Amino acid sequence: MTDWTAGYVADIAYTYGYYKELNPLRIKLAFLNQGFVFPEVGNACELGFGQGLSTNLHASASVVSWHGTDFNPTQAGFAQEMSRSSGNSAKLSDESFLDFAKRDDLPAFDYIGLHGIWSWISDENRRVIVDFVKVKLKVGGVLYISYNTLPGWSAFAPMRHLMVEHAHVLGTEGRGIVSRVEGAMEFATKLLQTNPAFSRANPQVGDKLAQMKAHNRQYLAHEYFNADFHPMHFATMAGWLEDAKLQFVCSAEYFDHVDTLNLTNEQLAFLEEIPDAMFRESVRDFMTNQQFRKDYWVRGARSLSPFETSETMRTQQVILTTHRRDVALTVNSRMGEANLSAEVYGPVLDVLADHKVKTIQQIEDALRDQGISYDKIVEAIMMLVGLGHVSPVNNEEDIAQAKKTTDSVNAYLCKKAFGSNDINYVASPVIGGGFMLGRLFQIFLASIMDGKKQPADFASYTWEILAKQGQKLIKDGQSLDTEEDNLKELKAMAKEFSEKTLPILKALKVI
Known part of the structure; x- marks a missing residue:
């Protein structure tokens, strides 16, 4: 009997993750920052789309025609349901990569x-x-690919192998x-408690295991x-992508x-002495101990002149998607905690x-x-987009063309929030993709779609849904037992939602 899973975990569905890096809108700014020509994306494809949340949000919030496959039929079924509910016309299947690649009805893609x-x-x-990309990616087209990276995984990879072996050998199917x-x-925890030589030589293994314990088990x-x-x-x-001319x-x-x-001055100076750009990237991974890369590759890179780059960059449109007071100017970087310049970031914000x-x-x-240079503004925008x-x-x-489908998919997502906390995103035609919004705020949004206008009404609407399911809010680690206490907390949340989040949702044309 053929195992259609090919060794991939398929007896539990993947999480409902949304990955903003897949948004084609992000290509332009990143390419311009490096001085490269960027493509206009009309046809896009996602391979291995999981639950299809990213594909559907991007298809709903733009005019890009999306295709994709994920071999897990349960996940593909949900993705197709979401597509039908939004009317975004994404073409999603549960074919294997091989069967999908054999199709003769797929267009050439600007983006994979x-x-x-x-x-x-x-x-x-x-x-x-790679063969699919070689045949189906247009000249000038972009491949986005993310993957676990060495040397960052060198220390933990043996422990990961041991845990998988335990699951297969000692775990009960x-x-x-x-x-x-x-x-x-x-x-693995018990093993590390014996203080083996492996963990003494690789002390970060214990920290990595602790981080794993905090993650969703499906993930x-x-x-x-x-x-x-x-x-x-x-x-x-x-080397893998060379044959596809990427x-x-x-x-x-x-x-x-x-x-x-990300790097010290000494490291930057060292990298500048390396003439080969590709080898420089490999060395940089050692400096940062890179564990996961998210990269753009292009089929035929073409440089812009400095003048073309700056003039095109100046036309780039952006929007603040966080309340101004909630933007911290302290960030955790690979160099440790760092302070962003208040003299630059404050005025930009x-x-x-x-x-x-x-x-x-x-x-x-x-x-x-205020004497803030163009270069400083661009760096601040890049950082704020990254954050x-x-x-x-x-x-x-x-935006106008996508508004109908985002309205439909948001109605679908908010209705889903009535019964679960699985999907914490809505779609915005302004940003061409997903915007994070928690379950209770999604229900507040649903109440607005249902004609409610005041925060107190949002709260009552939400409590009625929760109460039917015997659900109560938790505050400071304690369950709120009475209806009065739950409504009080919901009203406070609805007030904050109305003052801070709702104006952003309106600006993003979510509502």
């Missing part, structure tokens, strides 16, 4: 994305993907993958317990673009604080008298 899946599949499937994951982590099953698990060096990835452009993780928060769409040129004009406080913006025509 894979998040994480590369590290969890066999070399055979990797070859299928009938108990299910979650129980086997729990058993493997308990075994852990898919992230760590597949039969195939192959972290690889950047140079190895480059060239590395830059990280899709905007935080990586700000070198001063003040210009964006009204949550209106602004071009970088408009920000520059507004700050001209999730600012997002690139769709053009007005695309």
Whole structure:
């Protein structure tokens, strides 16, 4: 009997994760920051889309035509249901990569994305993907690919292997993958308590195991317990993609673009002495002990002149997606805790604080008298996008066209929130993708869709839904037992929602 899973965990569904790096809107700003020509994306494809949340939010919130496959029929079924509910016309299947690649009805793509899946599949499937990209990615098209990376995984990879072996050898198949994951982590904890030489030589292993325990077990099953698990060096990835004529452009993780928060001056000087850009990237991974890369590759990289770069960058539109007072100027970087310059970031945030769409040129004009240079403004925008406080913006025509489908998918997602906390996102046509919104705030949003106008009404609407299910709020670790206490807390939350979150949702045309 053929095992259709090919060693991939399939007896438990993957989490409902949304990955903003898959948003095609993010390509332009990242490419411009590196001085490269960027494509206009009309057709896009996601391989291994999981529950399909990213694909559906991007398809709903833009005019891009999306295709994709995920071999797990349960996940593909949910993705298709979500697509039908939004009317976004994404074409999603449960085919294997090989069967999907054989189809003759697929268009050529401007953009192909894979998040994480590369590290969890066999070399055979990797070859299928590379061949697919070789045939289906247009000249000038972009591949986004993320993967577990060496040297960052070098220390923990042996422990991960031991836990998988425990799950297969000592775990009971009938108990299910979650129980086997729990058993493997308990075994690893007991092993480390014996103070083995391995953990003495690799002291970070204990910290990594502690981090694992805090994660959702569905996530852990898919992230760590597949039969195939192959972290690889950047140079190895480059070797795989060479046959598809792909060239590395830059990280899709905007935080990586700000070198001063990732590298010391001595390290930067050392890297500048390396003439080969690809080898320089490999050395950089050693400096940062990179564990997970998110990269953009292009089929035919073309450089822009400095003038073309700056002039095009100045037309880039952005919007603040966090309340101004909630943006901290202290960040955790690879260099430790770092303070962002209040003299630069404060004024930039003040210009964006009204949550209106602004071009970088408009920000520059507004700050001209304060002596903040164009370069400083661009660096601040890159950092704020990386931190999730600012997002690139769709053009007005695309926003208007996508509004109908985002309204539909948001109604679907808010209704889902009545009974579960699985999906904490809604779609925005302004930013072309997902915006994080927790379950109770989603229900508040549903109440507005249902005609409610005041915070007290949002609270009552939400309590009625929770009470029907015997659910109560938890505050400071304690369950609120009475209806009065639950309504009081919901009213306080609804007031905060109305004052801080609702204006952002309106600016993003979520409502």
